[in-house]
Amino acid sequence: MKYDVIIPAAGQGSRMKAGYNKQFIKLDDRPLIVHTVAVFEEDPWCERVILVANEKECDAMSALMKEWQMMKVRAIVPGGKERQDSVLEGLKRAEAAIVLIHDGARPFVAKESIHELVRTAADKGSAVLAVPVKDTIKEVNNGFITNTPERTALWAAQTPQAFQKDLIVKAYEKATSEQFRGTDDASLVEKCGKKVHIVEGSDENIKLTTPLDIDIAHMILKKRKKGEKS
Numbered sequence: 001m002k003y004d005v006i007i008p009a010a011g012q013g014s015r016m017k018a019g020y021n022k023q024f025i026k027l028d029d030r031p032l033i034v035h036t037v038a039v040f041e042e043d044p045w046c047e048r049v050i051l052v053a054n055e056k057e058c059d060a061m062s063a064l065m066k067e068w069q070m071m072k073v074r075a076i077v078p079g080g081k082e083r084q085d086s087v088l089e090g091l092k093r094a095e096a097a098i099v100l101i102h103d104g105a106r107p108f109v110a111k112e113s114i115h116e117l118v119r120t121a122a123d124k125g126s127a128v129l130a131v132p133v134k135d136t137i138k139e140v141n142n143g144f145i146t147n148t149p150e151r152t153a154l155w156a157a158q159t160p161q162a163f164q165k166d167l168i169v170k171a172y173e174k175a176t177s178e179q180f181r182g183t184d185d186a187s188l189v190e191k192c193g194k195k196v197h198i199v200e201g202s203d204e205n206i207k208l209t210t211p212l213d214i215d216i217a218h219m220i221l222k223k224r225k226k227g228e229k230s
């Protein structure tokens with residue numbers, strides 16, 4: 001089952017406080033973005049990788065992809081102000097009937113999860129990886145708790161998020177015309193009144209967001225080298 005993947009990597013990485021885009025942080029021998037792209041380079045189901053980069057970093061990304069022989073990277077396109085703007089630019093270059101969208105900052109997604117996600121999206125239209133929430137979540141206003149939602153109904157969305165191409169293109173068109181802003185891609189499809197399916201992911205599929213995540217990433221890499229399962 002074939003798919004294209006859009007990898008938005010055009011953020012600033014401001015919460016990482018590295019002083020430069022976190023995509024270039026080295027984890028063992030390779031920069032973060034190379035770890036992420038390599039997952040798809042090595043997946044026979046993946047046809048094309050469309051990488052979205054900061055305008056000023058397109059050349060640097062291109063040099064990295066050549067250096068690490070990431071042959072499936074067919075386009076490196078300049079991104080936009082927010083993640084949603086960057087994904088929209090990437091979507092213009094997608095060709096396959098199934099399109100995945102995956103954060104450049106999530107290098108540890110498992111191939112088995114990707115395949116289950118692709119199968120579900122091909123069958124049902126759209127699917128996202130997610131994990132059940134472990135903490136109790138509070139809604140807060142002006143420093144006071146206003147609600148404690150029932151935890152069994154709460155899941156934390158991850159990426160990849162997978163869609164039939166026509167569906168996600170239409171969802172992005174509608175969001176653009178209605179100026180709707182979502183923090184993930186599925187929320188744009190939900191806005192169209194379509195059902196999005198959940199595929200249970202893994203706690204290892206972290207998004208490297210703050211400095212502590214770098215330590216966690218090193219721990220995951222070490223564990224994987226030893227061949228340990230989570």
Ligand SMILES: Nc1ccn([C@@H]2O[C@H](COP(=O)(O)OP(=O)(O)OP(=O)(O)O)[C@@H](O)[C@H]2O)c(=O)n1
Pocket residue numbers: 007008009010011012013014015016023052079080081082083084086087103104105106207208209
């Ligand atoms: N304008 C943007 C903003 C984000 N992203 C990408 O979307 C993914 C998830 O976003 P996040 O982890 O929030 O990254 P940043 O926006 O870089 O981080 P921060 O919010 O801390 O600046 C990242 O791979 C990031 O590069 C993007 O392509 N274009």
Ligand SMILES: C[C@](O)(CO)[C@H](O)COP(=O)(O)O
Pocket residue numbers: 083103156157158159183184185207
């Ligand atoms: C898409 C996402 O990774 C799902 O968890 C997340 O919402 C992206 O976060 P961002 O801070 O909006 O980039």
